[in-house]
Amino acid sequence: MELRPILSTLRRHKFTAWLLVLEIALTCAIVCNAVFLISQRLHRMDLPSGIAERELVQIQLGHIGKNPDAKAQTETDLAALRQIAGVKQAGLTEELPFSFGGSSNSGLMLEPRQQQPTVTVSQYMGQNILPTLGLRLVAGRDFQPGEYVDLDIALAALKTGDTKGLPQSMIVTRALADRLWPGKAPLGQTAYVGKGIPLRVIGVVESLARPNMLNKGPQYTVVWPIHMTSADGADYVLRTAPQDRAAVLEAAVAKLKQIDPNRVVLVKRTYDQARREFFANDRAMAGILVGVIVALLTVTALGIVGLASFWVGQRRRSIGVRRALGATRGDILRYFQTENFLLATLGIVLGMVLAYGINLFLMLHYELPRLPGIYLPVGALVLWAIGQLAVLGPALRAAAVPPVVATRSV
């Protein structure tokens, strides 16, 4: 198709043409960044937790007053919970991946006397954690009964500096092992916490996410062989078949109340619910951004329809002349489509530059990664498509102008 007549016509409508280019450019820049923000949120919501998410239920109890024999009570509770029909594993953990509330974190060092810790890890403690959460060991083994230390004894040992009461080993995630000892076998390596307390790696799990503070590395977690009781604030976690979760949850709560009625259930939920709550904010933001994008693309399409209609109206006479001189309807249709394609292309080029500019600004202020290159072709295709769709109506109307218009005065 001959471009020269289009360009010379556009030169006569410089101002409106530039406005359209500017509008497409701004839309392109904002939509690219908004889509990128959405993809960031979706990516966060998709992070793997490493646990058997669809098989877990969680119960947190509140005790009135301090129970002198919390340890025996916890053992009784766990034994009773394992008796419930459908329960495959029962355990106790202080925290779960992707949940609000506190998390227990410590700095891990490669040398005993390091000034700054190498990574800040979140530690899992409790009872029977690996089988209950369904963690997958990729190297080494789970803790043996003799390796466990009770929390109160470990705390007392910390005060006195007696290393015997402290745990000696730990299980790390593969991501953490790769971070601490890249290219080396992690089993048997030692890392240090606190004032140089050594912990030897005896097992590596494929994945286990931290509860929160995800910006410290979502997979930087360890499991410590420290036994807790439900009075220490740890939660009972039961593993069961997905379809049995509701029944198991009710039965477990009833059982626990029966064992000691003087307790209050603080939390009872399936793990799915906990995860959904944690990412509610991300979902909300993604939803709002989708709304904004739709509004923006609509406005831009409306703008294209409006200006194209105006141009068609203005050029009725010349269209008539062209038709009278032998141009087909298809020629006229293609003329307007090509014109729109040219303007959209110019807008997209400017818009991409602007998009990367906005992205740089966001990277500076909001901890956002760089806009991936794939946004360029995809964004261009979408805007081209919207442009063509929007111009179709006015272009068809232009093509319908009969040649006889040429002979009439306006």
Place this chain on the structure above:
Amino acid sequence: MGTGTDFINTRVDMFGYYLDLAWRSLRHHQVLAALMVLAIALGIGASVTMLAVLHNLSGNPLPGRSGVLFHPQVDPRPAKLSGADVEPPDDLTYIDAVNLYQLGIAPRRAVMSSNWLPVRADAPDSPLAMYTDRATTADFFAMFGVPFLYGAAWSAQDDASHAQVVVLSRAMNQKLFGGGNSVGRTLVIATKTFRVAGVIDDWNPQPRFYDVNGGAFGKPEQMYLPFFAWLDLPQDYGYGPMNCWGNDPNAGTHDPRVQQCTWAQFWVQLDTPAQAADYRAALVQYSAQQHQLGRFQRDPDVRLRGLLDWLDYKRVIPVTVRMQTWIAFGVLLICLVNTVGLMVAKFLRKSGEIGVRRALGASRRDVFAQCLIEAGVVGLAGGLLGLPLAWLGLWMVRQQPVSFAASAHFDPSMLGVALLLAVLSSLLAGVWPAWRASRVAPALQVKSL
């Protein structure tokens, strides 16, 4: 033009005439007019929705009182603490909280924290349930202007004697006592019997400035207990979010009096700048004294932020909301560019008509004014259509399960802002197209007719 009144009358007449022309012109070009109005409405709807959210989140939680409320901070941390924040901790340790509480130079002060406790009404067999509580001291209610439905706050004497009294929220009073005047009734809270001293009306300043640990937006606690009596209760729910240094992050869970955990919020009322200056000096003096005693390892480093400074410092507005506001203004900008384009199209399409008016004696200024008024009418229509859109947008924000969502409501001042924004932005968008239209040469257009 004769007298001044005539002049004004003429102007008013002209304005009315231009409005009429604008109306006719818009009716004549219905499609273009509808496109413009719709574009402005969408832009106004999106930006006003986000502005309203931002406005609600950054509002003054206690207008009229915020000027005299201050948040003291001291720095009890060890001299060397790897990765420590340069600012002193937000909350106080138990010892500092008690010491500053007893300092007694502020007209009013309140120390506080929060957790949840098992509660049972005193009737036999009534169920045990968990309720959230704020443990605080007597001045809390007067200092923050908490409205009472029944009864009154407890006294400083009650604080000193560890009296077991409780102030209920309206909702909790409704649940436990059917909403009646329950002053004097009793409840069992964590195994101890408490007497109801008062019931407060709904009260939930947003942002929840006095304790932003659990997020600055959300529900208030369900009951209020005297701080020192609360500390006596047998409980293992923690004493509010704690920040501890040293080896054991849970050191304070069962023993809130430990030296290495900060967890108590503290607020003072200081009525004059002189009082504030005195109080700041007292904080420095207190820190120096603690330093001498060997309790504080660091040199005195104190803060005394006013309420609004405190909210600013804590950056309570979620980052996502700031970003969304930027994006909303991007949308408005695009809508404006769009409107400029459509207006140029619209005014130029009327070139013939404008030419006739010019030929009949209308000045360029008249044409300019008429076009601008038309732009204003389009803006007003867009704004009016944008209002329900913004209302819909806020409704959608409220449906989100996020903590700040509940405070996203449409307050009347936003109504004015929305219309003003719509008219102003469309006038702005109309300037260049109107100027273009006013340049239309009369002769040329008349010739082509």
